[in-house]
Amino acid sequence: MSIFEWLLKIDRKYIFLVIGVLVLASFFIPFKMVIKDTVPVKNVYDSIEKMDENSCVLISFDFDPSAEPELLPMSKAIIRQCLRNKVKVVAIALWPQGVGLAENSLTTVAEEIGAKRGKDWVNLGWKVGMFQVVLAIGEDITKTFSKDNAGTPTKNMEIFEKVKNYNDIDLVITLAAGNSPDTWVTFAGTKYKAKIAAGVTAVMAADYYPYLQTKQMIGLVNGLKGAAEYETLVGKPEKAVRGMTPQSAIHIAIILFILLGNIGYFLTKNKK
Amino acid sequence: MHLSLDPWIWIAAILMIFIYSFLYKDNPFYKFAEHLVVGVSVGYGIALFYQQQFLPIVYTPLTTDFKNNWHLIVPLVLSTFFLFRFIPKVSWMIRWPIAITLGYGAGIAIPLIIQTSLYEQIRFTMLPLFGTDAGMWLTVVNLLIILGVISCLTYFYFSIKHTGVIGTVSKIGIVFLMVGFGTSFGNTVMARVSLLIGRTSFLMTDWLGLPIIK
Numbered sequence: 241m242s243i244f245e246w247l248l249k250i251d252r253k254y255i256f257l258v259i260g261v262l263v264l265a266s267f268f269i270p271f272k273m274v275i276k277d278t279v280p281v282k283n284v285y286d287s288i289e290k291m292d293e294n295s296c297v298l299i300s301f302d303f304d305p306s307a308e309p310e311l312l313p314m315s316k317a318i319i320r321q322c323l324r325n326k327v328k329v330v331a332i333a334l335w336p337q338g339v340g341l342a343e344n345s346l347t348t349v350a351e352e353i354g355a356k357r358g359k360d361w362v363n364l365g366w367k368v369g370m371f372q373v374v375l376a377i378g379e380d381i382t383k384t385f386s387k388d389n390a391g392t393p394t395k396n397m398e399i400f401e402k403v404k405n406y407n408d409i410d411l412v413i414t415l416a417a418g419n420s421p422d423t424w425v426t427f428a429g430t431k432y433k434a435k436i437a438a439g440v441t442a443v444m445a446a447d448y449y450p451y452l453q454t455k456q457m458i459g460l461v462n463g464l465k466g467a468a469e470y471e472t473l474v475g476k477p478e479k480a481v482r483g484m485t486p487q488s489a490i491h492i493a494i495i496l497f498i499l500l501g502n503i504g505y506f507l508t509k510n511k512k
Numbered sequence: 513m514h515l516s517l518d519p520w521i522w523i524a525a526i527l528m529i530f531i532y533s534f535l536y537k538d539n540p541f542y543k544f545a546e547h548l549v550v551g552v553s554v555g556y557g558i559a560l561f562y563q564q565q566f567l568p569i570v571y572t573p574l575t576t577d578f579k580n581n582w583h584l585i586v587p588l589v590l591s592t593f594f595l596f597r598f599i600p601k602v603s604w605m606i607r608w609p610i611a612i613t614l615g616y617g618a619g620i621a622i623p624l625i626i627q628t629s630l631y632e633q634i635r636f637t638m639l640p641l642f643g644t645d646a647g648m649w650l651t652v653v654n655l656l657i658i659l660g661v662i663s664c665l666t667y668f669y670f671s672i673k674h675t676g677v678i679g680t681v682s683k684i685g686i687v688f689l690m691v692g693f694g695t696s697f698g699n700t701v702m703a704r705v706s707l708l709i710g711r712t713s714f715l716m717t718d719w720l721g722l723p724i725i726k
Contacts, residue, residue: 256535259705263712267724309710310703336560337553368565371621387568426621426628442703446696453657454636456628463699464706482724483709490705 244504255497262493266486273484280452281469284437284459285321287411293326295410296403298377300424301331301338303417307441308341311415313480314439314467315345318413319361321474323353328399329361330409332385334373334420336366339389357390359398365389370420374427378406378434406434411458415439421448425456439466514721525719528711637661660688 277285288297299318303311322329331342342363355361364385367373376384381404382394394400402408412434414424421438428434435458438448442463451457461470464487467480516522530545570588573581590609596602639654666678667685674682716722 253536259708260712263705263708264716267713267716267722306707309713310706336557339560365564366560368561371617375620422628426624430624430628430632442699442706443696445699446692450633454632456632463702464709465702479710479713483706483713486709486712487702487705490708491701494701 242507244500244507247500248504248508258493259490262489263486266489267482269485271485273481273488275468275472275481275484277469277473278462278466280460280462281466282459282473284318284413284439284461285470285473287435287437287458288318288321288325288327291325291327291410294328294402296328296330296399296408297322298330298332298409298412299342300412300414300416300420301333301342302335302414302420303341303441304335304337305341307417309479309483310441310464310467311417311439312341312345313464313478314461314470315341315415316349316478317467317470317474317476317480318439318461319345319349320353320476321470323349323355323360324474326360327410328403330381330399330403331361331363332373332377333366334370334423335418339363339366343389358388358392362394362397362399363389364394370423371427374423375431378428378432380404406432409434411435411437413437413439416444417441419444421451421457425451429456437461513723516719516721521718525715528715532711659684664688 291297297318299315301315319329321327329346331346333339333342346361346363349355350357350361357363364381365388367385373384382397382400385394387393388397406412406428412424412428414421414436416438417440421436421440424434424436424438429436436451436456437459438451438457439461440448440463442465445460445462445466448457448460452460461467464480464483468477468484471477471480516525527545527548530541531549533539534542570584574584574588590612593605593609596605637657639657641651641654641658663681663685665685667674667682667689669678669682672678713724716724
């Protein structure tokens, strides 16, 4: 049996083992990746940087804990940039599990910056219905969410003094692990002409590039790599940037596996 | 090394190891964690729905100000029809709420979806090939987009036999499709690896408190 025949029959447990060891080892190797920003990520960053004080960004937490490693660092970096620039943050969730994740990101960053709930940021929680919620915000956000996640009535909140609907929201960012970017583009972008950006898990990123080309989205933050770019742009490298070394190590390993697998396949195919 | 003393971190770490044990083979620990996550998710969803939706939207308005909110009874009654599917004699009544939901949903969604996913996408494939300020590079990019759209559409056009020119164009379409699949696969690998990195980072920092490189 040649080495390639052996490789083609190798138990996949060994591949998992190699990947596991590589991830563990990468956390202890003092090697920093150079993170260069890409145009879709920079567009989101620039659009917030250009906003005046007291502008408003709506962030929709449309994911659950399974997408946390990719989307939570992204959310923290975006919220940090907004609150630092005194841009108001209104958070909602189209997925029920997104409420707790939003609260985690908002309270962590707000504490660090000294931003106040109800004045600089608010977590409105979850509302049932996907596109119905998106459409209802176009009419009146405080009627759609009469109370915030903590049970405080939204009607008299300082943050909503000048914010009623999409006309007063400068950017909508959907952090999504499902197809909610389609919902936002269709029902907020097309109907109400709201400016949309998305932060998505890498699995689904390829599906949303057409919206960039058509300018239906102003920017796209793609997976952990996008989050690392955003953390770098904001100037506070955290979990996403730390994840780039193991990510690169595993990518090299997987490329090698694919090459070896293909070479082995073609060599053994000729033998057969 | 500073081992965590938080019991919740320990529970999360142990359950995570149970789930990853599936990589070796299926086992009772994995099954336990799998059933637990399904149960907790459903329970959380029901509790959240009851607390944040049913109570403030239906129950409280009906019990505190019935005169101004009596109309809420109509959707409430209609929604209970969904449960009639368990009673064979009246199971046909489930069609009413479904018909209303479908009619309402389709009426709102169809025009907007067509505008978003069809008109706008078609509009942006009508691209200038020459005479742009951006020069040669934009011409190449626009040409690639136009070629990609035409060749992929040709590949999925089955009313003509794929021979001759049509065959050649559809083969070019396959190349574009393969590039698309490759991009999706690459992104999928990146996403799955990101999840592993996130969980490994949790185990090493939050649970075991190991001094990893920052």
